[in-house]
Amino acid sequence: MNQLLKPAAPEPATRPAPVGRPPATRIVAAFVLATAVLIVVAAVHLTQGTSSVGALDLLRLATGGDDETARVLVASRLPRLLTGLAIGIALGFAGAALQSIARNPLASPDTLAVNAGAHLAIVGVAAFGITLPVLPAGGLALGGGLVAAALVMALAAGGQASTTRLILAGSAIALALNSLTMLLLLLFEQGTIGLFAWGNGSLVQSDLHALTQLAPVIAVAVGALLLLGHRLDILALGDDTATVLGLDVRRTRLLVTLLAVLLSAVAVTLTGPVGFVGLCAPVIVRLLAPVFPGVHRHRILLPLSGIAGVIIVLGSDVLLRAVMGGQAGVDIPTGVVTTLLGAAILIWLARRHRDAGPTRRPPGGHAAVRSARFHRLVVGCGVALVVTALAVGMLLGDTWVLLGDIVNWVQGRTGTGYTFVLDQRWPRVAAAALAGVALAVAGTTVQAVCRNPLAEPGILGITAGAGVGAVALLTFLPAAGVWAVSGVAGIGAMLAFTLVYATAWRGGLSSDRLVLIGFGAWQGGMAVITFLIVAFDPYNTGKALTWLSGSTYGRTAGQVLPVAIALVVLTPAVLAARRELDLLALDDDTPRVLGVRLERTRLVALAAAALLTSTAVSAVGVIGFVGLVAPHAARALVGARHTRVLPVAALLGAVLVSLADTVGRTVIAPAQIPAGLVTAMIGTPYFVWLLWRSRAVATGPR
Template sequence: MGKLSAPSVLVGALILTVLISLVHLTQGSSTVGVGDLFQMLIGNGDQGASDTFFSSRLPRLLAGLVAGVALGAAGALLQSISRNSLASPDTLGVTAGAAFTVTLVAALGIALPVWLGGLVGFLGGLLAAAVVFLLIAGRNTSVTRLVLGGTAVAMALQAATSLLLLLFAQRTIGLFAWGNGSLSQLDLRGVWQVGPIVLIALLLAVLYGHKFDLLALGDDAVTVLGARPGAIRLGGILLAVLLTGASVALCGPLGFVGLSAPAIARLLAAKVPGLVKHRALIPLSALLGAVVVLGADVLIRWIGGVSAGIEIPTGVTTTLVGAVFLIVLARRVKDAGAAGKPSAAKTGRPASRLKFTLMISSASLVLTASVVLGMLGGFTWLLGGDVLNWITGQAPPGVAFALDERFPRVLAAVAAGAALAVAGAVIQSVSRNPLAEPYTTGITAGAGVGVIGLLIVVPTAAPWQVSIVALLGALLAFALVYGLSWRGGIDSARIMLIGVGASAAGGAITTFLLVKADPWNTPLALTWLSGTTYGRSLDQLIPVGVALALLVPLLFLFRREIDVIGLDENTPRIVGIRLEPVRLLTLGVSVLLAASAVSVVGVVGFVGLVAPHIARSLVGSHSVKVLPLAALIGAVLVSVADTIGRTVIAPAQIPAGLIVALIGTPYFVYLLYRTR
């Protein structure tokens, strides 16, 4: 490897791209093979082979090439600009921003040519990048902060996109596969419209590659050399977002190509010094991006047959590959950033007994009001007297039917919100990461994969079956994340980044299960995946009720240990606490709580993040005060979100998980901004 030069590596990458392209051309549903294609190229092919080539195989191949080149180059630019090997269009929310604006235009009924869709995607990606870089990133932004901030912004935009797909189902038919990254093309028009945009942006990035080389020297050195680092970064961001927007408009969000392709290129650059220069690094990343996209498409069609290439979005495979790269790179991360600090970092002074009593009483009153509002609200608004008559068994049949349906839903939201909040509070304390929660540590994703698989196979699964599968999925994901994060101990930044990777992989697996499922079962699974209380019955609440009754008191028994572990690595050992066994036990209890909540309301994010922070800002960091208040706040959040979802567009409904994501993301961004 040491004898290789940058030009030889680039030539090798080009040859590899050509070879994979040739293999890609041979795959298809027709009987046209290599010999037929060769005969066509030399002018002896028949009309059938020509039609197959130009109407199906060539458009798919060129779409993969264009999208892969665009995302590979965009990822290389974003990594250089942020000086962060984990930066990419996905981890910085750019891809989600582009997908949201393209979906918004479709939802509004506006038909745009693909090239104009690329510009619309550019605007959405630029907005997402602005939020991440301007509001979240500080002068010395850590890896963890940048990735978590981008992931949070992406989650909110994905929730908004899902909401558009739900509200404008007729106008957005067919966008589910596109929304997960698909190379399927009807003809070559999209490639011809987007291709020139990608080519021009790529040429500009290479032309100004020497400017991006300067960023590695640091801002002061760049200024001394007579350049403006801010202008260089802005130019790089604009080019990267333009490339991402063009790719999304053509093929939808192809997950993590912009992470894995530049990562491979930088690994090669460590052996071949000439590749460090951006005039070589950017083209290499672009070629490797094409290799990743086409390779993923070839792989899925080779394993699952030609039909798999149509049924399963290519983005599912690229996301799985990219998630593996994220986990591998995260294991090398040594910066803690926002992690490594006590979870209560400057969130509030310890509350007096009077203040704590006042906070608990106030939160209880708010929860009571939210429960009453949940009982009254819905397609038909009821009165307080109706509820009283229902309690005494004197309500009319119509009122009794409505309240019989609402009561389990309200209880499900309250119980699940409390469980997620307590789980988040404990995870933040024992991992000493104020940005941790069940969703971003991969726990809910694992539970979600398990339950989705069960619901697809057994749509009428009993509540106890759903609970067991959710528990097994969550435990497996937790074991995976914890095991991969272990390197002589648990680093809080590393466990968060690996958790983000595990969540992404879980989402890709879930999408795979959905697209391979019986289409009659898919709506049920999709609704559950968005986080909803729809159709819940009292017997389905037993798992989360038992978990709260048994596990929360257990956590209170370990409240002192939780507080001490939240200080640092050394203090627990000094006072005689067995750090790792206690941490593993408390995290395991949190996993059980989160899994029980997921089995009842599906995948709901941000509750485990937001509720503990609000609680700590009000009563300080002592677990004996944080846990009960966080439980009440979490119950209020999910209950209010569920009520909003059931009423704002009644009789249609918005899953509570989408409402929580839209509410929770601004608070998450605020937390990151406040600690810049």
């Protein structure tokens, strides 16, 4: 952590504070304007709610009023307002502090997985029926957030911590932690009732008990950050300069990180994770620099970010209740609105982003060179593993069968019971294997085109689009068949990919920009999914969560067919372009020199990857990490040439998803763990090791 996110050159949005004293009148004007906006938003916020108490009733309360208005104000509206005020300040300060020590405009409690770690810690306790007082719960959230942030920061700190690397590290760790959280929500549904909506940031408060206990913690952390403001100004000049000026860089970073994570943990304890407030607030304040010079000074930046955070939180709550009605403020988490706002700002920032240069390496840059004989041996072993995985998948489950039973079933000589079991089981086994192949081939293609060894198909926004389509259909047409859900999910995936690709195009395709915009689309899509579930079908979250976790449950032969067709049509096309993929993985200039039409080749390759991913998602739901892990393992085995990588990656993908599905169907039978959650638990350690290895390479001699 002592080399926390040390970039080669600061991003413009986090440039050092200007030399000299800023104009006092301008700074005072900035605070007056921000405070005025805050007062207006807070006043409107107090007039909204599920009761009929309005602005005139509240005004009459100042001259006596009635007791009913006072009860509504004290019991409901003031707790909600003060909670929004507290978490807005906490997240605004935390986001500004994290962006400053990271020198990265996209650092925040969300992108550093702080919220995901804190959320998992609290859900983990609730799942086992343990009820903690407020302060111990806050301490638990702090521990979870610190572990997650430390892991992301350590993995993203290699050499030049590009924005893309930070996003990929944070999103992967957050995905793994969220997978564990979702697993607990599914397995302990009774003990975690209400925590799905709470997990997206809800301001609903029945009293001020929690706030009164945590407010002093927020005040102390905020005060400490303000006292460290001068140190942060010096740190912004660069580590070497700061050291020369006598600043203990390591201690300052560690202390600021601890305070930022503490503020984030307190916010999660109060309301659950309110998404992207910590990202948006400091960015908005820094954008005011041309009008209000001096806002980059941290003793000005931090409090203004806190005020901006409050405006974002309360303004989102006001907007939600103004559009959806007073009851929506109870049913729908405010964090859904803030996440949508944050996703939009993240995409806007990504549109301005430039490639990270040396931090982007060909995905096969460090792959071993293997002989053709070794390649054939690996392929043979891979085929044997696939056959074994398929056989094990047919044998195991809630009902175990023998090989002889399978032979009899093939020959049509089994009894009614075993025939029913195996007739239901083989489409699941086939769907898992084929989806694994599709995701692996898509992942190999995406990593080559993006020239980013940490990319995977879901980062193109495909997963989010498929999820929005499927959950929307399940919500509004609960009787829809599995085939209809798969088809709508596929359409949603392709629409999302088209939107991400078009947005990322800016006189050419920057692969870093594509990844960042895809991440923004993914976050926005997940917010829409949460909105659909809690607003229209809050009592059927299990069905949607199971699909979003990646499950083969209820799969039929008809659903396997689209994946098989996509593989038959698109895999030969990808293999035929193996030379172009080799060249695309190098740089932009080499393919052009050798006559490759770069942009058209990129579009075709990414479209093929999107189609393969969408068919896989439509068949088995959302399964992560396969498109990341399988290509890397294949390159480690057979080298970087795509003529060898593609078949080996496809075999490994089939093995990984098949085994994940079998384990999920067997270990807690008759209950089931969705295959996507199993792959996340398998893939996360590999991804952590991969990031650590690439960190070592980045920090080594060049």
